[in-house]
Amino acid sequence: MGIVFILSFFFLMISILPSYGYDPLDPHANITITWDLMLENGATYDVKVSLYNFQLFRHVDRPGWKLSWTWISDEAIWDVWGAEATEQGNCSRFKGGVLPHCCEKQPVIVDLMPGAPYNKQFNNCCKGGVLTSMTQDQTMYGAAFRMNVNKATIKNTGNNFIMPLNFNLGVLGYTCGDPFQVPPTKFKADGSRRSTQALQTWNVTCIYSQFQASLTPKCCVSLSSFYNSTIIPCPQCSCNCEGLGGTKCVKSDKTPPLLELPHANDEEPQPLVRCSNHMCPIKVHWHVKESYREYWRVKITITNLNFVKNYSQWNLVVLHPNLRNVTQVFSFNYLPLNPYGSINDTGMFWGIKYYNDMLLQSGPSGNVQTEMLLNKDPSIFTFREGWSFPRKISFNGDECVMPPPDEYPRLPNSGHSVTEKPCLIFFSLFLLIVLVL
Ligand SMILES: *[C@@H]1O[C@H](CO)[C@@H](O)[C@H](O)[C@H]1NC(C)=O
Ligand SMILES: *[C@@H]1O[C@H](CO)[C@@H](O)[C@H](O)[C@H]1NC(C)=O
Ligand SMILES: *[C@@H]1O[C@H](CO)[C@@H](O)[C@H](O)[C@H]1NC(C)=O
Ligand SMILES: *[C@@H]1O[C@H](CO)[C@@H](O)[C@H](O)[C@H]1NC(C)=O
Ligand SMILES: *[C@@H]1O[C@H](CO)[C@@H](O)[C@H](O)[C@H]1NC(C)=O
Ligand SMILES: *[C@@H]1O[C@H](CO)[C@@H](O)[C@H](O)[C@H]1NC(C)=O
Ligand SMILES: *[C@@H]1O[C@H](CO)[C@@H](O)[C@H](O)[C@H]1NC(C)=O
Numbered sequence: 298m299g300i301v302f303i304l305s306f307f308f309l310m311i312s313i314l315p316s317y318g319y320d321p322l323d324p325h326a327n328i329t330i331t332w333d334l335m336l337e338n339g340a341t342y343d344v345k346v347s348l349y350n351f352q353l354f355r356h357v358d359r360p361g362w363k364l365s366w367t368w369i370s371d372e373a374i375w376d377v378w379g380a381e382a383t384e385q386g387n388c389s390r391f392k393g394g395v396l397p398h399c400c401e402k403q404p405v406i407v408d409l410m411p412g413a414p415y416n417k418q419f420n421n422c423c424k425g426g427v428l429t430s431m432t433q434d435q436t437m438y439g440a441a442f443r444m445n446v447n448k449a450t451i452k453n454t455g456n457n458f459i460m461p462l463n464f465n466l467g468v469l470g471y472t473c474g475d476p477f478q479v480p481p482t483k484f485k486a487d488g489s490r491r492s493t494q495a496l497q498t499w500n501v502t503c504i505y506s507q508f509q510a511s512l513t514p515k516c517c518v519s520l521s522s523f524y525n526s527t528i529i530p531c532p533q534c535s536c537n538c539e540g541l542g543g544t545k546c547v548k549s550d551k552t553p554p555l556l557e558l559p560h561a562n563d564e565e566p567q568p569l570v571r572c573s574n575h576m577c578p579i580k581v582h583w584h585v586k587e588s589y590r591e592y593w594r595v596k597i598t599i600t601n602l603n604f605v606k607n608y609s610q611w612n613l614v615v616l617h618p619n620l621r622n623v624t625q626v627f628s629f630n631y632l633p634l635n636p637y638g639s640i641n642d643t644g645m646f647w648g649i650k651y652y653n654d655m656l657l658q659s660g661p662s663g664n665v666q667t668e669m670l671l672n673k674d675p676s677i678f679t680f681r682e683g684w685s686f687p688r689k690i691s692f693n694g695d696e697c698v699m700p701p702p703d704e705y706p707r708l709p710n711s712g713h714s715v716t717e718k719p720c721l722i723f724f725s726l727f728l729l730i731v732l733v734l
Contacts (some may be wrong), residue, residue: 320694322614322643324636326352328428328466328503330364330473333482333495334458340448341375342458345495346406347421347441348466350428353634354612354645355505355694360565361426362440363467365405369459370449373397379419379442380406397447405467408440419443429610432632433647464501470510473503507695513537515568516697517577518690522585524680525706531575535698539572546572553604553659571602571659578603579692581613585685585706592624592670593678593685597646599692601656601663608656608693611665612647616689620644622672628653629667642688680708 320326333345348364350357363383371390374382375397382399383406391397408426409417421441429437449459464473476499483492517531537544547553549572568578580600587594597615601608614634621641623631629646646667648654653665678684683705690697 322634322636323353323355326355326505328352328357328471328505330464330466330501330503331482332460332476332499332501334497335443335495337458337496341445342448343443343445345441345443346380347439348428350431350438352430352505352694353432354430354614354691356430356433356438356610356612357426357428357466357468358565358609358693359425359427361408361424361468362428363405363407363426365403365463365465365467366461367403367463368449368461370451372449372459372461373447374399374404375445375447377406377442377444378417379422379440380408380444381417382406398444403463406442408442427609430612432645433610433612433630458497460499464503466503470505470507471503472506472509473501476501505694510695514698515577515695516579516581516690516692517575518687518697518699519580519582520584520686520700520706521582522680522685522706523587524585524708527706529700529704529706531573531577531580532698532700533574535575535577537576539574539576544576546570546576547604547659548572566605568603569605571604573602575698577698578606579608579697581690581692581697583687583690585680586668588680591673593673594668594670595685596666596668598664598666599656602659604659607658610647610654611656611693612645614643614645614689614691614694615687616643617687618642618677618684619671619674622674623669624672625670627668629665631669683707 329349329351331347331349333347335343335345346364348362364380373388373391377398382401382404384401384404385396385399386401386404388396388400391400409423410425411423413423419442421439424437424440426440427437428440431438448457451457451459460476460478462475464476466473479498479500481495481498483494485491486493514536517535519531520529521527539546547569553569570576570578573580578601580602582596582598582600584596584598585593586596597613599611599613620633620643623633623644626646628649630649632645633641634643634645635641648656648665656665657663683702686705687699690699
């Protein structure tokens, strides 16, 4: 009995403690790279490499993935379909009159752009490196390419296939693990009546961590309501402080300088934002708009304050206890996310294709908005204590900075401060005691 108790306590602790890169809203989030050895042919072999974005609400935006790995020996890539190596490298050891596509020890492979020459294409290729989240577009969350590789010459083993190492997705924030061999992938043939399979299949799992991507937030939240005229702005310096050494921004009465647009494979440019107290490229505004007898209405506006980026395939994840009673969402797509089954307090919003799935650069059209109707559930609903405001918001998977709860717009004459004060006094006393000790 005792051991069982201790063990279950131990597992409980493990499941509560956050592990590396772990997101409780999407506990299995990963990008998987699958390496299918398709055929061996004397001195060369063919591989099909696939990338799958198994994340509910994080996507790979322009400039896209740049997959790299380290060959164990002196392999070289003769040819690639559906992607290309950024550098050919030093191929001087090949004397046959034809040079390989890439002889780098650490090749960097990028996707082809849409509309690539037909003879260079491959199934599911050519999306400029963009992978949408699994939720948003079932046709765009994967990518694949095929390559023909010159086998390594290793004395003891002869000419063999050896799995390369050190995979890297080339996208900020992701770390990939070591390849591990899995059961061979099966491919449907003859209208699914027959299946063929790879000779060997290896998986590599890559995981995202916001802390690895950037320490500074990229988004903040402001709040307002129909029952109180105060607008609670984003917290001061949420993302940066105006005027702090080296920060650049565009004053509200100025137009931004003419900027050179980034080229397809360039790194993402540093944000250039509209000057504000928070300096965030993205601001989310939550407005409690109206109260009806059985429903209440919320308006959400996402504003792009960045002059150098259009956010394609953006998404917003919101945590609010009343989301379990969402009745209608206007002009956005909505999907409840509930990894733990019973609790429906989290949902994901994203744009409607060709209508508002692109959040344009800062300016008059640089915003998207929705309204939603929520059913008042008498057991939980209240306008008091800031209950009608979100608990947590993230934009494109990165958490937004929220105003502190004690600043939320208050109902006129609410008992708010009365209930809060004893708690504060108690806390200060506690602090004092700790300090004295
Ligand atoms: C390997 O990745 C594929 C997707 O690419 C997935 O279907 C399969 O389940 C993975 N295998 C393991 C053992 O994780
Ligand atoms: C990656 O995500 C998929 C889909 O959620 C999941 O089935 C798979 O187990 C995950 N892989 C790992 C190694 O967590
Ligand atoms: C290219 O590789 C060969 C050996 O394969 C080496 O002798 C030569 O120095 C290399 N050239 C450069 C410019 O690195
Ligand atoms: C954003 O999209 C608009 C309209 O398609 C385009 O005119 C603009 O140059 C784009 N801006 C950036 C930074 O890519
Ligand atoms: C609650 O979650 C279930 C299961 O995911 C879903 O079918 C249902 O639509 C959700 N309800 C609301 C109001 O989001
Ligand atoms: C709100 O959702 C909960 C859980 O799904 C349900 O039990 C409750 O009846 C709903 N309330 C209203 C007013 O629809
Ligand atoms: C509106 O909310 C603010 C911030 O919580 C509060 O200071 C103010 O007293 C409220 N206004 C009214 C009329 O209650």
